[in-house]
Amino acid sequence: xxxxxxxxxxxxxxxxxxxxxxxxxxxxxxxxxxxxxxxxxxxxxxxxxxxxxxxxxxxxxxxxxxxxxxxxxxxxxxxxxxxxxxxxxxxxxxxxxxxxxxxxxxxxxxxxxxxxxxxxxxxxxxxxxxxxxxxxxxxxxxxxxxxxxxxxxxxxxxxxxxxxxxxxxxxxxxxxxxxxxxxxxxxxxxxxxxxxxxxxxxxxxxxxxxxxxxxxxxxxxxxxxxxxxxxxxxxxxxxxxxxxxxxxxxxxxxxxxxxxxxxxxxxxxxxxxxxxxxxxxxxxxxxxxxx
Numbered sequence: 001x002x003x004x005x006x007x008x009x010x011x012x013x014x015x016x017x018x019x020x021x022x023x024x025x026x027x028x029x030x031x032x033x034x035x036x037x038x039x040x041x042x043x044x045x046x047x048x049x050x051x052x053x054x055x056x057x058x059x060x061x062x063x064x065x066x067x068x069x070x071x072x073x074x075x076x077x078x079x080x081x082x083x084x085x086x087x088x089x090x091x092x093x094x095x096x097x098x099x100x101x102x103x104x105x106x107x108x109x110x111x112x113x114x115x116x117x118x119x120x121x122x123x124x125x126x127x128x129x130x131x132x133x134x135x136x137x138x139x140x141x142x143x144x145x146x147x148x149x150x151x152x153x154x155x156x157x158x159x160x161x162x163x164x165x166x167x168x169x170x171x172x173x174x175x176x177x178x179x180x181x182x183x184x185x186x187x188x189x190x191x192x193x194x195x196x197x198x199x200x201x202x203x204x205x206x207x208x209x210x211x212x213x214x215x216x217x218x219x220x221x222x223x224x225x226x227x228x229x230x231x232x233x234x235x236x237x238x239x240x241x242x243x244x245x246x247x248x249x250x251x252x253x254x255x256x257x258x259x260x261x262x263x264x265x266x267x268x269x270x271x272x273x274x275x276x277x278x279x280x281x282x283x284x285x286x287x288x289x290x291x
Contacts, residue, residue, distance in 0.1 A: 007037055028058035031106065035063060041105045043288065045114055049073060052110040059106055068106045069095045071284060073113035074263055089217060089263055090160050090175045096124060097176035097213040099287045109284070117281035119217035120270055124287075127219055132209035135190045137183065139165055146172065150216020150258035158198050161215035161259055173198070174212050181210050216258035218269050228253045228268040235268075 009017050022030060035042050044059075046052040049072065056070040072088045096118070098105050127149045131137070143165060147153065151163045151172070157180045163172040173180035182203065184192045193210065194203040218224075232253060236246040252261060253268070271280045 003033075007034070010034070010038070025058040025061075028055055029062055031055075032059055032062035035067070035104075035106045039104070041099070041107060041288070044106065044108045046108065046110045049110050049112065052108050052113075056108040059108060063106060067104075068108065069098060071095050071107055071109035071113055073110060074116060090215075092118065093175040093214060093217070094160075095176075096287050097128070097174070097211060100125065100128065100213070101176075101211055114284055117267070117283060119214070119219070119266065119282065120279045121282045121286045122279060123219055123270065124214060128211060128213040130209055130211050131183065131190070131193070133190050133193055136188050137170070137185060137190050138188055139170060139185070142170065146212070146215075147257055148221045149212075149214040149219055152215075152257065152259045156198075156201075171196075172212060174210065175215055176213060177210065179204060181207060214258075216261070217263055217266050218258040218261050220258045220261075220269075224269045225253060227270070228265075231268040 006017065006019065019030070031042065031044055044052075044055060046055055052070065052072075056068055060068045070091060072091055074088050074092075095105070095107065099107075100121075127145075129145075143153065143163070146163050151161055154162045154164055157164050157171040157173050160173045160175045160177070162180075163170065165171075168185040170183040170185065171180055172183070179195045180198050182194045182196050183190055184194075193207045195205050195207050196203045229250065232246070232249045235241075236249065241249075249265075252265070267281065
């Protein structure tokens with residue numbers, strides 16, 4: 001039987017298996033059945049963005065949206081270097097968080113996205129923390145952590161990548177979460193965590209713990225800002241950039257938080273070659289389990 005042979009070959013670790021005769025949603029159905037049969041995440045690579053989005057929609061019908069994640073290419077093609085759309089980056093960060101928390105996932109992407117460089121996996125891990133009921137939480141330190149990792153401080157949390165602090169209440173919306181979370185403090189100890197609806201601000205259910213991961217691929221702590229400023233000066237001189245562009249770049253690095261810096265400038269903040277150690281730029285492959 002063809003399907004049983006396919007499963008046997010996959011379980012045996014056969015590197016290359018040819019499957020023919022499937023069209024349209026039948027491909028997503030096969031992927032969904034294999035996903036259910038196996039204990040690990042699956043990566044589906046389509047030729048282009050349109051095909052990937054169509055495959056993702058079909059797969060979600062069979063597996064549910066909670067098990068299928070689309071990893072989009074970054075939309076860097078803009079006439080203004082200092083503008084960008086953050087929807088793609090938020091979707092990318094949500095998937096990276098899910099992969100690092102070892103949740104079984106069907107990942108759908110395209111060749112363009114797979115070829116892109118993203119923030120170093122070591123930096124992502126170092127700037128990810130678990131928040132639990134009973135933990136000690138210093139609001140000033142936590143606010144600094146969130147700001148450095150790309151969260152925008154607002155008066156009312158409405159979308160992923162935002163946080164607010166009002167007295168002993170801390171609201172935060174990590175990219176990987178469907179809803180924001182509300183932390184209630186008693187002195188410096190977390191007394192409760194509740195999932196809430198940002199449209200009504202009403203609590204939905206209690207939560208024991210959740211993961212706070214970066215809301216931007218650019219971490220703006222002192223170390224990485226210093227690296228970026230050095231790179232701006234070096235590259236500006238090499239490329240003979242106009243003084244006004246150089247000044248805007250320096251001001252952006254010095255005064256802007258990671259949530260407002262376009263991902264196209266990410267290479268300024270991290271090392272880019274194999275001799276630079278553990279902070280070289282990564283690819284999606286680096287976030288996947290070796291299995």
